[in-house]
Amino acid sequence: MLAYILRRLxxxxxxxxxxxxxxxxxxxxxxxDYLESYIAELESQGESVDEQKIAFLREEYGLxxxxxxxxxxxxxxxxxxxxxxxxxxxxxxxxxxxDRLFLTVLISVVTILFTWVIAFPIGIYSATxxxxxxxxxxxFLGFIGLATPNFLLALVMLYFANVYFGTSIGGLMAAExxxxxxxxxxxxxxxxxxxxxVVVIGTSGTAGMIRRLRANLLDELQKQYVVTGRAKGLPxxxxxxxxxxxxxxxxxxxxxxxxxxxVISGAEIVAVVMSLPTTGPILLAALQSxxxxxxxxxxxxxxxxTVFGVLVSDIALAILDPRIRLQGDMDK
Numbered sequence: 001m002l003a004y005i006l007r008r009l010x011x012x013x014x015x016x017x018x019x020x021x022x023x024x025x026x027x028x029x030x031x032x033d034y035l036e037s038y039i040a041e042l043e044s045q046g047e048s049v050d051e052q053k054i055a056f057l058r059e060e061y062g063l064x065x066x067x068x069x070x071x072x073x074x075x076x077x078x079x080x081x082x083x084x085x086x087x088x089x090x091x092x093x094x095x096x097x098x099d100r101l102f103l104t105v106l107i108s109v110v111t112i113l114f115t116w117v118i119a120f121p122i123g124i125y126s127a128t129x130x131x132x133x134x135x136x137x138x139x140f141l142g143f144i145g146l147a148t149p150n151f152l153l154a155l156v157m158l159y160f161a162n163v164y165f166g167t168s169i170g171g172l173m174a175a176e177x178x179x180x181x182x183x184x185x186x187x188x189x190x191x192x193x194x195x196x197x198v199v200v201i202g203t204s205g206t207a208g209m210i211r212r213l214r215a216n217l218l219d220e221l222q223k224q225y226v227v228t229g230r231a232k233g234l235p236x237x238x239x240x241x242x243x244x245x246x247x248x249x250x251x252x253x254x255x256x257x258x259x260x261x262x263v264i265s266g267a268e269i270v271a272v273v274m275s276l277p278t279t280g281p282i283l284l285a286a287l288q289s290x291x292x293x294x295x296x297x298x299x300x301x302x303x304x305x306t307v308f309g310v311l312v313s314d315i316a317l318a319i320l321d322p323r324i325r326l327q328g329d330m331d332k
Contacts, residue, residue: 123214
């Protein structure tokens with residue numbers, strides 16, 4: 001196992017290197033750069049352009065150099081913890097991200113936990129009570145969850161949260177805590193507002209996971225080893241948890257690799273609708289304005305999450321299911 005982990009960690013280096021090249025190429029594909037977009041915006045508003053300032057910025061941040069030199073400078077900076085400079089905000093990328101990255105990860109982790117906590121018991125109930133009224137009702141709710149766009153659900157939840165619970169519309173905290181330092185009162189305010197985006201973002205994922213768990217568990221319950229266990233008089237609960245449910249959890253573990261980056265990247269529209277102080281709106285603005293270092297840093301962050309998540313899921317699968325082996329002599 002240790003040798004496998006070391007090989008995978010070493011294999012991540014060329015993987016992330018290739019991803020960084022692709023990210024850099026993608027953010028460079030639109031014609032021009034941020035400064036050209038900035039000049040065009042000023043000219044459209046009838047304002048004058050300080051050519052000396054533009055030339056200084058091009059030289060200062062290497063925008064006048066060949067693309068391969070820009071890439072090497074960007075990559076070398078990231079390896080040293082310097083993710084570049086945001087032209088849009090006139091600040092280093094690390095300062096622009098600030099608390100937004102923490103809040104984004106907080107929402108994502110809580111959303112994943114919410115998804116599992118809701119999907120797990122409902123999926124088990126639907127599989128063990130196939131074609132019952134409860135199964136039909138939960139399946140109907142699941143289909144509604146899959147069919148409802150997140151942004152529409154966000155608007156509905158904002159209305160009900162404001163009317164019935166008195167929670168202010170939009171944001172992740174009360175207005176007086178927005179620029180205040182972190183404190184217990186600020187954290188409590190975040191927790192009071194957190195449940196709305198968590199429910200909105202997690203609804204579609206929960207509905208899809210319920211259907212998958214139900215299908216996998218139904219398939220396992222029809223297999224011969226379950227029939228044999230019943231014939232031998234094993235308690236239904238013990239038989240369900242120890243064997244078919246354990247095997248059906250494989251897809252839960254396999255999803256670890258892409259679940260967190262999927263939740264983060266899939267919540268941008270919801271963040272805009274609900275005015276959430278997360279990385280989603282900043283990423284969209286950075287892509288629109290060609291703020292290359294800011295956009296590239298976000299994309300690399302998602303790539304790192306995916307690569308490390310896949311490693312964690314592979315190791316967890318080998319531990320959960322003895323039929324899976326990472327290498328031929330793993331047990332030796």
